Amino acid sequence: MSNGAAAEPSRQDQFSGTKDVADSHRFDEKRLEAYMEAHVEGFKGPLTVKQFKGGQSNPTYQLITPGHKYVLRRKPPGKLLPSAHAVDREYKVITALHNVGFAAPRTYCLCEDDGxxxxxxxxxxxxxGRVLWEPLLPGQDKATRWKIYDSLNATMAHLHTIDYEKAGLGDFGKPGNYFARQVSRWSKQYVASETETIAEMNRLMEWLPENIPVDDTVSVVHGDYRLDNTVLHPTEPKVIAVLDWELSTLGHPLGDFTYSCMQWVMPGQGTGGGTGSIQTADLKSLGIPTLEEYIKMYCERTNRAGIDNLDFYFAYNFFRLAGILQGIAGRVRDGTASSEHAKQMSQNVRPLALEAWKYAQRAGAK
Structure with missing residues (x-):
């Protein structure tokens, strides 16, 4: 019996699919069509443009022609933070990884002409294929859920074992000191976008750089690896493409991997900033690996004995998420946020900071 309250829409309903292009993100479609005729191999119009509902940071469009569908990713218009929205870096890494057989889409062109x-x-x-937004995978059976998570795990392990020099990505970042550089980056973004004083963020900005584990392993890192940034095969439980490479660089694989583990430790009250939460679910009955099982699968695939310092990595990743969402809060303030859900997400900065400090304390912070 209904109590008259509208049901909260699922993440699948909120973020999947396309919509008409938002007024703030419109452009001259005929000019784009002329550009594609000159620069996209095999392009034949006419062109229809839609906008994807998901995508917090870089507006993303579906380009439809009678014979083919493309995706366009762009920098948002308006005032931007330094080094943010680096679609040229996205283009470079996707192109290189596709060329060495990783699950990344084929690219056609990068346009640096703002005109x-x-x-x-x-x-x-x-x-x-399918983009699934709910980490508990409703509608899938137990065996299929396990296979999807196994494929997610295998795809990330593949990424972290690619020879980035041979792939042409030797200059894609500065090898070494990854955590120090990331903490510095997100601290600067947080301060530049700050909308209120959060004591825990200030403590974390002091504690994290002094407590980085000694391990300078380097790989390509995605930076935002999670279920809804992958495309699954239309019918099989298999990752066929990884999307949204804006935060990718040369970095530490354990920073990347433990970020992908955040949904196991994320509180379930909507503070996830996109990661979702499976913290309180009965994983065994659902067929989803436990955190321990998921870590073991990854370690076997990457020849690691295990992962020490998990509390540090979770403190770091909660802090990093808080920094990312504070950037969104800054864009809400400045009127350049590209998602209707951005304001809601920006309210999660404080809860994420509190979680980060909790894990820092577990790791020895006073």
Missing amino acids: VIGTMFYIMDMVE
Whole structure:
């Protein structure tokens, strides 16, 4: 019996699919069509443009022609933080990884001329498949859930074992000191976008750089690896493409991997900033690996004995998420946020900071 209250829409309903292009993100579609005729191999119009509902940071569009579908990712218009929205870096890493057989889409062109649609953009194939937004995988059976998580795990392990020099990504970042550089980066972003004083963030900015584990392993890192940034095969429980490479660089694989583990420790009250939460679920009955099982799978695939310092890595990743969401809060303040959900997400900065400090305390912070 209904109590008259509207049901909260699922993440699947909120973020999947396309919509008409938002007024603030419109551009001259005929100019884009002319550019594609000159620069996209095999392109044949006419062109129809839609906007994907998901995508907090870089507005993302579906480009439809009678014979093919493409995806366009662009820098948002308006005032931007330094080094943010680096779609040229996204283009470089996706192109290189696709060329060495990793699950990344084929790219066609990078346009650095703001005169075409107003900001830099790139175009890649639209990989036909499923983007699933709910980490508990409703509608899937127990065996399928396990296989999906196993494929997520295997895909990340593959990424971290690619020879980035041979892939042409030797200059994609500065090898070494990854955590120190990341803490510095997100601290600067947090301060630049700060909208209120959060004591725990200030403590973390002091504690994290002094407590980094001694281990300078280097790999390509995705930076935002989670279920809804992958495309699954249309019918099989298999990752066929990894999307949203804006935060990728050369970095520490354990920073990347433990970020992908955040949904196991994320409180379930909507503080996840996109990671979702499976913390309180009965994972065994659902067929989803436990955190311990998921870590073991990854370690076996990457020849690691195990992962020490998990509390530090979770403190770091909660802090990093808080810094990312504070950037969104700053864009809400400045009127450049690209998602209707951005304001809601910006309210999660404080809860994430509190979680980060809790894990820092577990790791010895006073």
